[in-house]
Amino acid sequence: MTPGEQDAPGGRTVTSKALALLAAFETSPGPLSLTQLAERADLPLPTAHRLVAELAGWGALERDEQGRYAVGLRLWEIAQNAQRELRDAARPYLQDLFSLTQETAHLAVREGHEALYIDRIYSSKRVPRASRVGGRLPLHATAVGKVLLAFEEPWVRDAYVARDLEAPTRQTHVNPTRLLSELDGIREQGYATTHEEVRPGSCSIAVPVDGGDGRVRASIGLVMLSTQSDRMVRYLPTLRGVAARIAPAVSRWRAP
Amino acid sequence: MTPGEQDAPGGRTVTSKALALLAAFETSPGPLSLTQLAERADLPLPTAHRLVAELAGWGALERDEQGRYAVGLRLWEIAQNAQRELRDAARPYLQDLFSLTQETAHLAVREGHEALYIDRIYSSKRVPRASRVGGRLPLHATAVGKVLLAFEEPWVRDAYVARDLEAPTRQTHVNPTRLLSELDGIREQGYATTHEEVRPGSCSIAVPVDGGDGRVRASIGLVMLSTQSDRMVRYLPTLRGVAARIAPAVSRWRAP
DNA sequence: GAGCGGCTTCCACCCAGCGGAAACCACTAG
DNA sequence: CTAGTGGTTTCCGCTGGGTGGAAGCCGCTC
16 A cells, blocks of 8 residues: 555554454464564554553453463454354255265355365364364365365456465465366366365365355365265265255345 | 543543444344444444444455445454364364254353353254354353353352343243252252243253363253253263363363 | 563653544435 | 435544553562
């Protein structure tokens, strides 16, 4: 925005400082000391102290007995309202999907260049955990991500591949041209897969959740051990069935 | 602080105003117009406008095409870190609990005078929905709530029953003395039940999740149709088994 | 008991935030 | 086409909340 500095150290307005303190937990989920918080938010200690005290008093932060701060339940409670329509509507069907397949089931949306995991269902058995609820992964490395990207407008896809693509494993597809044609294939077939592209040992398959207006707003997918990758496509009908059930909720969300 | 008013209209500090805007979504989850937000936060329109713009710019709020504001995904993402240890640890076992019983499964903690629902697992079949994730219900009306209250220190229990107890249905137990002795019974038996005390047609059973240090920090429970209330206690062994699996995680959380 | 790292409190300066007022916009009714 | 209405956005000069360096205060270690 501004030509010189995009934001002065710590931000300028009070609000931005308070938000910077919250943002400190984006990188490290665990509890942080006041000093750590002040550092991460790039604020002088006294300022951080005052703001943090107010945030904690309100319930946005909580303090443990060691005096460290963590995100508070009141904030969590309020934040549950973000995209509630979608999450609430999808949840029971995602549960069905898990019951039917017994494989880890995911719901994700696109946030910038990443897939944001909105929900995730898994039991105590299968846990090849790469993603987590509230976590992000690069679009081109995951099945849900590929779906979300494939159904985006052409210029979004082009802009995406124009960047330097991160490769979590040796198998990750990072070649721009080949990635683009893979996306074309996904749009035709109506589903995407990955084989050890996020982490060795696991593979995944995903389908789009149609928003009704032609746009794809979300994606659901399954993750399993890569030894069972041949069995993957068998789940397609189930996945599509579940996606169809979720779709109405997605389209209701953001209606005229 | 100040002798007269405890807080001037809208709060005093900038931070408190920003937080008041977020708090507006505590009561109504859906999207709100600027005017509604300003009203609920008790702020003059221009002030609300400025702050809301900053919150939205950061991602704490999102704007739909009608210009209304809702809680943003970035805030949700950060807030996922609240009590993450507990939620992440409990999730797979809660899933097991659901798989074994096919009944709606809950995880709750105490927040003041209410049970806060941390997680909830259910399929598309059984949905006698009273609670929801991120929602609250009075302690004395729910099974998880009774458990949380029963294992609290005596003075907490006494303070609780000393208030006017809300009664969602005719069946809700509101008599202080009888409630206290019911709680004693729960502590002895190690589980609590309800019969149509939250809403007609459903009943529930819950057990404590021990924090290791003797304190009970969470509770898990099942909700089902009240026609099956006789079948309820059969689930006790399962519930206790699952609770035992979750316990280690609860005790790890807030360790010295 | 001196030294240290982190937290908390103080306080005088000053600019960020304030909010009344007025312009702006999209609709709708006449 | 004008007037009316309800919501949103911009303007701007006054002022008190926010600021952060400095100094005091732990609890711990060597």
